[in-house]
Amino acid sequence: MAIDWFPLWLSLKVAALSTVIAVALGLWIAYALAYRAFRGKELADALVSLPLVLPPTVLGYYLLVLLGRTSPIGKLYEAITGGPLVFTWQAAVIAALFHSLPLLIKSTRAALESVEPGYARAARSLGASEWRIFSRVTLPLVRRPILAAAAIAFARSLGDFGVTIMIAGNIPGRTQTIAVAIYDAVEAGNGEVARTMVLVISAVALLILWAANRLSPHQVQP
Amino acid sequence: MILARLKKRFPAGLNSAEFLLDVEIKTSDMVTVLFGPSGAGKTLTLDAIAGFVRPDEGRIMLDDDLLFDGATGVHLVPQARRCGYVFQNYALFPHMTLRENLEFAAEFRPKLERHRKVNEVLEMFRLTDLSGRRPKELSGGQKQRCSIARALLAEPRVLLLDEPAQGLDPMLRAELYDVLRNVRASFDTPILMVTHDLEECFALGDRMFILTDGRVVQQGTPSEIFDRPASLDVACRLGIYNTLQAEVLTLDPGRNTSTLRLEACELQGPYLPGKFKGDRVWLCVRPEEIRAFPRNGKPGFNQLPVTLERATPRPGAMRLHFQGQLLADVARFEYDGNKHVKEWMLEFPSTTLRVL
Numbered sequence: 001m002a003i004d005w006f007p008l009w010l011s012l013k014v015a016a017l018s019t020v021i022a023v024a025l026g027l028w029i030a031y032a033l034a035y036r037a038f039r040g041k042e043l044a045d046a047l048v049s050l051p052l053v054l055p056p057t058v059l060g061y062y063l064l065v066l067l068g069r070t071s072p073i074g075k076l077y078e079a080i081t082g083g084p085l086v087f088t089w090q091a092a093v094i095a096a097l098f099h100s101l102p103l104l105i106k107s108t109r110a111a112l113e114s115v116e117p118g119y120a121r122a123a124r125s126l127g128a129s130e131w132r133i134f135s136r137v138t139l140p141l142v143r144r145p146i147l148a149a150a151a152i153a154f155a156r157s158l159g160d161f162g163v164t165i166m167i168a169g170n171i172p173g174r175t176q177t178i179a180v181a182i183y184d185a186v187e188a189g190n191g192e193v194a195r196t197m198v199l200v201i202s203a204v205a206l207l208i209l210w211a212a213n214r215l216s217p218h219q220v221q222p
Numbered sequence: 223m224i225l226a227r228l229k230k231r232f233p234a235g236l237n238s239a240e241f242l243l244d245v246e247i248k249t250s251d252m253v254t255v256l257f258g259p260s261g262a263g264k265t266l267t268l269d270a271i272a273g274f275v276r277p278d279e280g281r282i283m284l285d286d287d288l289l290f291d292g293a294t295g296v297h298l299v300p301q302a303r304r305c306g307y308v309f310q311n312y313a314l315f316p317h318m319t320l321r322e323n324l325e326f327a328a329e330f331r332p333k334l335e336r337h338r339k340v341n342e343v344l345e346m347f348r349l350t351d352l353s354g355r356r357p358k359e360l361s362g363g364q365k366q367r368c369s370i371a372r373a374l375l376a377e378p379r380v381l382l383l384d385e386p387a388q389g390l391d392p393m394l395r396a397e398l399y400d401v402l403r404n405v406r407a408s409f410d411t412p413i414l415m416v417t418h419d420l421e422e423c424f425a426l427g428d429r430m431f432i433l434t435d436g437r438v439v440q441q442g443t444p445s446e447i448f449d450r451p452a453s454l455d456v457a458c459r460l461g462i463y464n465t466l467q468a469e470v471l472t473l474d475p476g477r478n479t480s481t482l483r484l485e486a487c488e489l490q491g492p493y494l495p496g497k498f499k500g501d502r503v504w505l506c507v508r509p510e511e512i513r514a515f516p517r518n519g520k521p522g523f524n525q526l527p528v529t530l531e532r533a534t535p536r537p538g539a540m541r542l543h544f545q546g547q548l549l550a551d552v553a554r555f556e557y558d559g560n561k562h563v564k565e566w567m568l569e570f571p572s573t574t575l576r577v578l
Contacts, residue, residue, distance in 0.1 A: 116313075118309055118311060118313040119313055119315055119316075121272075121274055121300070121307070121309070121313065122307065122309060122313035122314075122315075122372075123315075123326070124273075124274075124299070124300035124301055125272055125300050125301075125303075125305055125306065125307040125373070125376075125378075126306075126326065126327045126372065126373070126376045127301050127304065127327075127330065127376055128301065128326070128329075129301065132329075136326065137315055140317045141316070141317060
């Protein structure tokens with residue numbers, strides 16, 4: 001039978017987009033957590049890790065309340081784009097973000113904090129602005145661990161099920177990601193479709209993890 | 223001109239006692255050395271000048287510019303201070319080649335001029351052939367030259383060096399001194415360096431400050447300090463290990479002489495300003511200033527009979543330990559000929575006797 005590959009492409013698109021957003025946001029938040037002193041810093045750190053431990057349904061519920069059509073954010077989004085946010089593939093990106101962002105913040109903060117502070121000091125004494133220090137000294141030094149974390153975050157977002165189904169739903173051809181599609185196929189007794197998709201997604205995940213390992217900082221650099 | 227008057231209190235931590243940094247440094251000399259044991263607050267002083275550490279109170283000035291003032295809350299960011307800092311671990315950016323490291327420091331210049339200036343400095347510090355290498359492919363001495371070159375390229379108004387000779391072998395040390403003399407001759411940048419190496423103070427310093435326990439205990443030119451250490455503690459830190467109780471017997475300002483009684487023996491020295499007859503004083507003599515020879519006959523002028531306890535080898539000399547904790551250095555060959563002699567004679571220098 002013919003397999004509809006839309007869920008795989010959608011999943012890849014959603015995961016890629018959420019990873020890009022997570023890297024950008026993650027760098028910014030991790031920079032603040034690593035270098036800035038502010039009150040409630042450790043509370044903020046705990047807060048950003050919360051999605052890693054909460055049940056997906058709890059997260060999905062929060063997001064539904066937060067982004068639903070009656071919520072301020074949902075209304076704002078609808079006013080700007082003309083359509084609701086929930087039960088679209090964009091909502092799936094947000095769902096995936098909750099898996100990728102905590103991972104990236106955690107690893108980026110650790111990577112930033114492991115950079116020898118002498119480099120930044122030296123750059124400061126040479127008159128370099130904080131932005132130049134970040135872009136030319138710190139960031140290149142943490143590039144590999146961040147890329148490794150991004151790869152893992154990508155793989156993690158690829159497989160999200162619970163949050164996606166809560167806020168993006170299961171609309172074939174529109175919001176049905178691969179994890180949801182596999183669930184559907186099993187439910188409907190489409191053993192062959194389920195098997196194929198499971199094998200494909202496993203292979204993709206394995207490939208990404210292998211790439212992430214190659215990027216890991218403890219690898220000897222060539 | 224560098225002026226740094228600063229106070230900073232560090233409360234007692236889990237594994238550290240309370241520490242109070244309270245130093246005042248004012249110098250207009252080309253090379254100023256902060257000398258002292260580890261934990262005296264030398265590096266902390268450099269860090270405060272560079273802007274990495276904020277003092278509780280005080281004032282830091284570089285020529286006419288105020289870098290820090292506790293009373294008015296002025297605290298310039300390190301970028302605005304233009305203090306070149308050569309770190310102990312050099313802090314070269316590991317992901318950049320040597321040339322890129324230097325260009326990073328010269329980025330405020332237009333491209334062509336930057337290129338020319340970097341080439342010039344590479345040449346001067348004999349780094350041209352290495353310019354494509356990364357820091358991890360360089361030796362310690364090369365890294366250090368690169369680090370000094372990088373700091374100078376940013377056109378600092380003062381060059382701060384943290385323990386530059388630490389961990390260098392004697393050959394590299396001599397090379398470093400050459401490099402710094404070159405810097406001194408070619409750049410108009412005053413140098414403030416931290417060291418706990420006495421040799422370095424003499425090799426490079428125009429002026430030195432001795433720090434112990436977060437305070438300046440003495441300042442002056444190296445030879446001034448060496449001739450007149452301010453206290454027994456300073457004397458000890460300068461390697462003047464023989465400190466002996468003596469009594470002033472006579473003082474003759476006219477002939478610039480004095481006599482001191484040391485145990486049963488009389489020594490002649492220079493006139494001692496500010497001392498009176500009968501004063502108990504400390505006599506400070508470096509082991510290499512005393513002439514030691516096997517005793518034969520009665521003690522002569524400025525001589526003291528002593529008994530040898532043991533001898534320890536030193537580079538180029540033998541250090542003899544006598545009863546009463548007296549030390550004297552003699553040449554290896556002189557000792558080798560008199561290995562079994564226990565009774566020795568010490569002759570004190572009459573013109574350079576130091577008294578506290």
